[in-house]
Amino acid sequence: MNELMTSSRIKIEPVQNSKIHEIDFDNLVFGRKFSDHMVVMEYENGAWSTPVIKPYGPIEITPAMNSLHYGQAIFEGMKAFYVDEETIHLFRPEVHFERLNNTARRMCIPEMDYETFIVGLEELIKLDHQFVPKKEGTALYIRPFIFASDDLLAARSSNKFSYYIITSPVGAYYPEGFNPVSLTTTDNYVRAVVGGTGEAKTAGNYAASFLPAREAQEAGYTQVLWLDAKERKYIEEVGTMNIHFLIDDVVITPELTGSILPGITRRSVIQLAKDWGYKVEERKITIDEVFEASENGSLKEVFGSGTAAVISPVGRIHHQGKTINIGTGKIGDFAKRLFDEITGMQYGRVEDPYGWIHPVKVQ
Structure with missing residues (x-):
């Protein structure tokens, strides 16, 4: 050779x-x-x-x-x-x-x-x-x-x-493509604990999630929406992406406590939202708060972020026998704007003011 x-x-x-x-x-x-x-x-x-x-x-x-x-x-x-x-x-x-x-x-x-x-x-x-x-x-x-x-x-x-x-x-990573995915919480499993390996991208974290993910899919959902291991009420992340909520005009995403993977796309979403004038809160958010926001009409959009899917809209969340539907069955305007901006930089259609793009000359 x-x-x-x-x-x-x-x-x-x-x-x-x-x-x-x-x-x-x-x-x-x-x-x-x-x-x-x-x-x-x-x-x-x-x-x-x-x-x-x-x-x-x-x-x-x-x-x-x-x-x-x-x-x-x-x-x-x-x-x-x-x-x-x-x-x-x-x-x-x-x-x-x-x-x-x-x-x-x-x-x-x-x-x-x-x-x-x-x-x-x-x-x-x-x-x-x-x-x-x-x-x-x-x-x-x-x-x-x-x-x-x-x-x-x-x-x-x-x-x-x-x-x-x-x-x-x-x-596309998800079979739904760009259509909204559906999520469900689980009472039987936890993904990670503070002090464990939840913030590390290590093989065992994913192996431990396969059974609950399969059970979620058998029940008709795309992925598990993980709650914290201690109190089982604070939202952490989805099986293959971070999660974001647009409530009124505030972008809320669970804070990094050591049990959540620090996503690269998550970081990009936060930067873009701030630069576009949105109030961004990285904090604990309960599943009950999300359901209450849906009931009072302040929950505008829910979407995941990750390398594989970039931005993935969420159309349905199930928790302990109750289900909320988000949006109109299509991606929301804010999530679509994020998707267009990030992918625009990636494919060279949109100017990159952050230095996020690393070009490789192949010719």
Whole structure:
């Protein structure tokens, strides 16, 4: 196999035959097909190795690999957007990197430097830029992740770790597309506790949510609306996104208490809302307050925010036998404005006054 070396000293082992012909860009399923290459880096003896970009494919592990037994694994979720034949946009990669390192610290995983992260990602995008889909509403999903790779059955932090970046051309995350989703609370489960790992993007948080999510879907809802673990009354987040409420003209979102994932899109929504003149409150909000606002007519919109869906309108919330319907069955004006502004920056249609866009020149 031919091996190239970039100016940044990243080794590149290019594929001999691309899989791009296997991608149906008109019918993209989220996270099903993957690009030609992946970034790989190993941690051993107290240091990260030189990154390598190699063909995407199976990796060899042993049955005793640490992360399979003790869950020491973390990840990020990002997107790349097609602008033109020369430019691909990344959205706020430095904030994703910051969150990756924060999660690593919480999960006793070694951190890395930003230059290694962003250069490896840029080189991967340049190499696989033809996998970035061009249709509106599509993107190249980027998944950096780290897992413990010690070959040892011991309930302690691993001494070896593997870092990868894989990418996947994707369409809409939810099957509803841009139509409002429905949410339900649960009396039987909690997602996270203060002092736990709720604010970390770690694998176990998601595994623990699969059963309640499946039960919610079997009952006819899209996702679980999680309440706090202690009093079971304060809203925290949805299974795959943060949550926001427009009550009168105030944008309310649950404050970050350590049990809520600090979303990148959440942060962007808050910044935009403030700059547009809205009063923004990051505070505790009860499920009862939301139902009361619906009853008195002050609840104007409810929507989620996250990398996968960007902005996802909520049309129905169920809690302990009661249901409220929000809006008219379509996305609200405020949520639509947010969606248009954020995606406009991502696709290069709208000016970015914040420095959120990181362009990658591929030609």
